[in-house]
Amino acid sequence: MTAPETMQYKMVFCDIDGTLIDSTNRISPGTRQKIQELYRIGIPFILVSARMPSGILPLQRELGIKAPIVCYSGALILNERADPVRTVGIDREKAILIDDFVKRNWKHVCCSAYCHHDWISDNIHDKWILQEQSITASVPKEGRISDFIPQNGHIHKLLCMGEAGAIADLNNALKENFAGLSVYRSKDTYLEIMDGAVSKSGAVKYLCKAYDIPMEATVSFGDNFNDMDMLLVTGTCFAMGNAPAEVKRQVRNVTADNDHEGVLAGLERLNFAENRR
Template sequence: MTLHVAESRTFKTHSKKIIFFDIDGTLLDYRKRLPVSAKEAVHRLQELGHEVALATGRSPFMLQRVAEELRIDSYVGFNGQYVVMRGERIYTNPFQEEELGELSLFAASSGHPLVYLDEDSMRSSMMHHSYVEQCIASLEYEHPECDPEYYRGRPIYQTMLFCEEPEELQYRERFTGLDFVRWHPFSLDVLPGGGSKAGGIAQLIRRMGFEPEEAYAFGDNLNDMEMLQYVGHGIAMGNAPDCVKQIARYVTADVDRHGIASGLRMVGLLP
């Protein structure tokens, strides 16, 4: 059951907690800006001695601006496939090259572009496609350069598949060893099988000495659902879909209505 007020409970844990924040639609508003109230709230958590980390579908090169502005050096990237603790990479889970080869052939035969991502860059399987342009622009990046062989000989941690919802079923049925998570009407994130933000968070909190009950997470989209269920305190943004709100322990205000600051007060982490 989703709770909209903080519960009073007693745990045999230390007072320091770890708080994970998704980026798009959670920390960043609809204009991809970081609200002043969110920035001040995160800095206050840090002043109180709590650990703060990002948990995002973005690649490391796509999250650096937010990380630097918030003075965060721990993160779960690529929806859990790439984990950094205090500036040190501690876990990665790349695709098998053969898996991406099969996916690439099938997507090309279906006329659907892919974008391959590693920690430093991204490349498209097609020279130009309107779906790629629209989706990547929503992240404030330009259409990637074309290199359909980019996945060969390097670790790829996440791939974007560009197709509409009725067309995705063929991929789910054919590639059962991969996970597909829709994040845009025209795009899905493709992950190695079993990959999720929850898995990446488990790697980080274990290394930092926390229990799941001592972890908090804020998210707003479908790729946040495992994360919100895994941590002891999952907080859905007010702008999240109903299915996300229903599995979260708490629901805060919209991202553009001081949702981060309000949620942190709700759960008792800030006065």
């Protein structure tokens, strides 16, 4: 199917890893220029990611735009001033139980927690922590959930990293042993764990309401299964060329891969409604 070329779009939602950035974690100059053009005519370009704020805000500054950002796949939304406007989390005691469950039964899986601007790990020198730090430029704090999260507090996300087979087994075990969670693999070696009420599509709906923009006037870009609910809820959507075949089959449009400016190619196929503020 082709994108409805005659529609005038008013808002863009874009995943980061595997979508906006290439395999060297860079944004192409052409993509950056196009996003700045949209910003100048009043089109909000919303970065949507499982990352924490410190892994998203530098990219937004690089783009030279101001807009809300969606962190932790929708568990935390920050407004244009980087103030929290929506937060949904796993309560402290449940998060501690999940963390203990993982560490007790999957000793070679690295489990860390995120809350607002804090990334918490009991071993900041673990190879998986160092790898994630090199990708996102975020800096972890050493300790346990109980050291940082107050009573009656919550965390936004648990991230489990390990070999693909162990992550697949852990994915199944968590779904069998814990209710009310959103659990998905963002890649073969990463398992994201959030409250069951969290979704990228929920963040899209929240921001559309906040901006008074109809869903049919929105477009989204993503590359993996964890983007599917966002892709399917927006007015039109693009799966990246590097997306799994099943993702491509379910969406309206497929663009080039993230190493060949797929976001730019998709944006250039669409018309946008000027909205100078």
